[in-house]
Amino acid sequence: xxxxxxxxxxxxxxxxxxxxxxxxxxxxxxxxxxxxxxxxxxxxxxxxxxxxxxxxxxxxxxxxxxxxxxxxxxxxxxxxxxxxxxxxx
Amino acid sequence: xxxxxxxxxxxxxxxxxxxxxxxxxxxxxxxxxxxxxxxxxxxxxxxxxxxxxxxxxxxxxxxxxxxxxxxxxxxxxxxxxxxxxxxxxxxxxxxxxxxxxxxxxxxxxxxxxxxxxxxxxxxxxxxxxxxxxxxxxxxxxxxxxxxxxxxxxxxxxxxxxxxxxxxxxxxxxxxxxxxxxxxxxxxxxxxxxxxxxxxxxxxxxxxxxxxxxxxxxxxxxxxxxxxxxxxxxxxxxxxxxxxxxxxxxxxxxxxxxxxxxxxxxxxxxxxxxxxxxxxxxxxxxxxxxxxxxxxxxxxxxxxx
Numbered sequence: 001x002x003x004x005x006x007x008x009x010x011x012x013x014x015x016x017x018x019x020x021x022x023x024x025x026x027x028x029x030x031x032x033x034x035x036x037x038x039x040x041x042x043x044x045x046x047x048x049x050x051x052x053x054x055x056x057x058x059x060x061x062x063x064x065x066x067x068x069x070x071x072x073x074x075x076x077x078x079x080x081x082x083x084x085x086x087x088x089x
Numbered sequence: 090x091x092x093x094x095x096x097x098x099x100x101x102x103x104x105x106x107x108x109x110x111x112x113x114x115x116x117x118x119x120x121x122x123x124x125x126x127x128x129x130x131x132x133x134x135x136x137x138x139x140x141x142x143x144x145x146x147x148x149x150x151x152x153x154x155x156x157x158x159x160x161x162x163x164x165x166x167x168x169x170x171x172x173x174x175x176x177x178x179x180x181x182x183x184x185x186x187x188x189x190x191x192x193x194x195x196x197x198x199x200x201x202x203x204x205x206x207x208x209x210x211x212x213x214x215x216x217x218x219x220x221x222x223x224x225x226x227x228x229x230x231x232x233x234x235x236x237x238x239x240x241x242x243x244x245x246x247x248x249x250x251x252x253x254x255x256x257x258x259x260x261x262x263x264x265x266x267x268x269x270x271x272x273x274x275x276x277x278x279x280x281x282x283x284x285x286x287x288x289x290x291x292x293x294x295x296x297x298x299x300x301x302x303x304x305x306x307x308x309x310x311x312x313x314x315x316x317x318x319x320x321x322x323x324x325x326x327x328x329x330x331x332x333x334x335x336x337x338x339x340x341x342x343x344x345x346x347x348x349x350x351x352x353x354x355x356x357x358x359x360x361x362x363x364x365x366x367x368x369x370x371x372x373x374x375x376x377x378x379x380x381x382x383x384x385x386x387x388x389x390x391x392x393x
Contacts, residue, residue: 030110039376041111042161058159062109062151 001078006071013047026068052078092116095128097135097146101202104147109154115206122208131205138201138275149198153206156199160382163339168380173339173346178311181342186262196341197268201240209370209384213304213333216368217243221331221388222250224365230254230299234323236289237306241269243331247302248278257283257298293319301330305384307353308335308343317360327393329365331386332357336369338382353385362389 003026011024018035022028030036036044045056048070054077064070092099098116106113119127139146167173185191204210231254235244238258247256260266266284273282287294290312301324307313317332324330336347347353350369357364366388375381 030113031106036111037114038111038157038161039373042158042165045162046165058155058162061158061162062155065108 001075003071003075006074006078007067009051010048010067010070013044013051017044017047024067026071027066029066048074054078091125091128095132097132097139098128100143100146101135101150104150105154108151109158112154112157119206119208119211123211127205127211134205138272148194149202152193152195152198153202155195156203157206159195160338160340163341164380164382167337167339168378171380173343176344178309178344181309181344182261185342186265189264192262192264193268197240197265201242204242207372209372209382212370213384213386214246216370216386217246217331218250220366221329222247224329224388225251225300228299228329230328232256232298233300233302234259234294234298235302235304236260236320236323237303237309238269239265239304241265241272243302243304244269244282245272245276245278248273248281249276255281255283257285257296259285259287259289259294261286261288289319289323290316293322297325297328298323299325299328301328301332303330303332305333305335307332307356308338308340308345308347310345313345314356314359317356317362321361321391324391326391328391330362330389330391332362332389333384333386336383336385337380338372338384347385350385354387357387357389361391362387363392364388365390 007024014022014024017040018033022033030041045061049056052074054074056073056077060073064073092102102113102116105115119131135146139149163174185196204214230251233247233254233256235247235256235258238244238260241258244256244258247254258266258269260269263286266286270279270284273279285294301320303320307316310316313334320330320332332353334347334353335343336349336353350367354364354367364387368386370384370386372382372384
């Protein structure tokens with residue numbers, strides 16, 4: 001899955017949980033979105049797990065500092081699910 | 090918010106902002122809820138326990154962040170099932186209480202900082218200080234026992250509030266007792282406290298105490314009623330106790346589900362205690378349809 005494909009699947013989730021005007025980019029993080037508090041963060045994680053059909057364990061979630069980190073993690077997770085190695089993850 | 094006057098809280102806020110920015114608003118929220126007194130108390134707590142050991146404080150904040158993430162993820166799962174994930178006490182004991190890394194890096198710092206950062210935990214603390222302790226001051230209480238000391242936080246509170254009282258702390262986890270020793274030592278109360286690694290269900294101690302504290306232990310047990318009966322034996326006739334439990338609050342080591350304060354009250358009464366007061370504090374205002382963790386508290390008395 002390419003980075004853009006991941007972003008395209010993340011965008012509706014971000015719009016739904018935070019607000020429709022959020023622009024999902026790699027450097028987006030919780031400091032840039034007023035609605036991104038702890039409750040919405042967990043809603044975000046759960047929604048992403050549902051969308052990408054994978055579990056994000058606490059240790060992994062704790063390492064996510066921005067959307068770029070999230071994209072990298074999801075590309076690894078989804079490549080393991082499909083059995084294909086990602087080129088240039 | 091005047092954090093310049095509260096440098097230790099400022100450090101916590103800075104660490105949270107870097108590592109867990111979605112948690113960083115928690116300090117603003119608690120300040121709005123509880124005001125300047127909360128800032129002063131929390132800052133003092135951090136100053137005494139951590140002092141100028143910034144790496145240790147940062148490690149504790151990281152532990153809190155992971156602890157909070159874990160709890161909130163489990164809460165989301167609980168929203169769907171309305172049951173705790175089934176687990177055996179023996180497995181939890183192995184994975185949590187006897188796991189030094191988990192206890193010191195996540196569990197104990199998480200619980201300790203949650204006493205101030207989580208609304209329901211702080212309200213419970215406030216109730217303890219301003220209701221239970223005040224009741225104790227009107228009675229003759231030479232000694233207390235704290236069963237399931239965890240971080241040692243409430244033992245410290247007892248020793249702090251009642252300058253002459255002596256205490257005995259029980260826990261099955263050597264790491265909880267190690268953390269409690271650090272806590273009691275930092276506050277300079279070591280001379281009035283004993284540490285006992287024991288499971289009171291396996292062997293109920295013979296020495297009775299004038300009062301007892303048991304904070305958030307019951308939800309960790311397969312059979313809380315038997316445990317409550319052991320607590321009853323530990324308390325001398327006429328003595329009072331402070332017993333709390335998590336309600337609808339999943340965690341890695343929560344086995345027994347209390348769905349409301351009534352569940353807790355029924356079990357406490359079934360063990361023989363007279364309930365003098367009880368109260369429940371919600372963690373936050375939930376979204377419609379979502380569950381919310383809360384703390385159930387009973388101030389009890391053993392009949393004379």
